Amino acid sequence: MQDEAARTARQGGGKRSSQGWLWLAMLAVALLLYVATLAPGVVWQDGGEAQLRCLLRQLRDPRSLARSHIVYYLLAWLLEPFPLGDAARKANLLAAVAGAVTVANIGWAAAALTRRRLAGLVGAAIVMVSHTHWQMSTSAEVYTVSLALLSGQVCLLIRFCRDGRVVW
Numbered sequence: 188m189q190d191e192a193a194r195t196a197r198q199g200g201g202k203r204s205s206q207g208w209l210w211l212a213m214l215a216v217a218l219l220l221y222v223a224t225l226a227p228g229v230v231w232q233d234g235g236e237a238q239l240r241c242l243l244r245q246l247r248d249p250r251s252l253a254r255s256h257i258v259y260y261l262l263a264w265l266l267e268p269f270p271l272g273d274a275a276r277k278a279n280l281l282a283a284v285a286g287a288v289t290v291a292n293i294g295w296a297a298a299a300l301t302r303r304r305l306a307g308l309v310g311a312a313i314v315m316v317s318h319t320h321w322q323m324s325t326s327a328e329v330y331t332v333s334l335a336l337l338s339g340q341v342c343l344l345i346r347f348c349r350d351g352r353v354v355w
Contacts, residue, residue: 206295209304213294213311217287217324220315225283226326228275237278237327256329258336278327285331286324290315292338299345 240260259281266277290311298307314320323330347353 206298209298209307210291210295213308213315214287214291217290217311217315218283221283221286221321221324222280224321224325225276226279228273230275230279230326233328237329256332259329259332262332275327279325282326282328282331283324285335286320288335289320289324289331289338292335292342296338296342296345299342299349 237256237259244260244264262285263278263281266281267274269277271277271280293314294307294311296307297310298304301307320331320334
């Protein structure tokens with residue numbers, strides 16, 4: 188009886204481990220695509236304003252609280268000490284990383300809900316090359332960080348519903 192329980196635990200751990208590798212693979216592919224097509228510097232409109240606010244360390248927008256996006260700017264400031272280019276490029280890289288995390292999360296969620304890896308890969312690929320998500324993931328846009336956080340919450344909810352325990 189104990190041997191069967193140990194074998195089941197090992198098999199479940201292996202399944203979770205393969206899900207982790209699947210998540211990392213989707214993250215890597217999306218990140219490679221987004222970094223390869225990343226805007227090299229300053230962009231225009233809202234993205235340019237986001238880059239400027241990163242450079243000026245302006246957390247709160249004086250015109251409206253709805254335009255503040257504090258989490259995005261705090262994460263952008265964490266990239267400051269790293270030699271990844273100027274502030275505009277670092278803001279673009281943050282969007283690329285967050286976009287890639289979103290792709291991996293959606294792929295993991297699709298695989299977990301359908302119990303099919305192929306469904307997760309197809310779902311991740313569709314989101315990865317969708318016009319709007321790709322565009323937002325290659326220049327300084329705050330939407331990608333919001334999507335990464337939201338899709339992460341969905342993944343945690345799926346794990347909670349499936350396993351019945353809280354996972355942080």
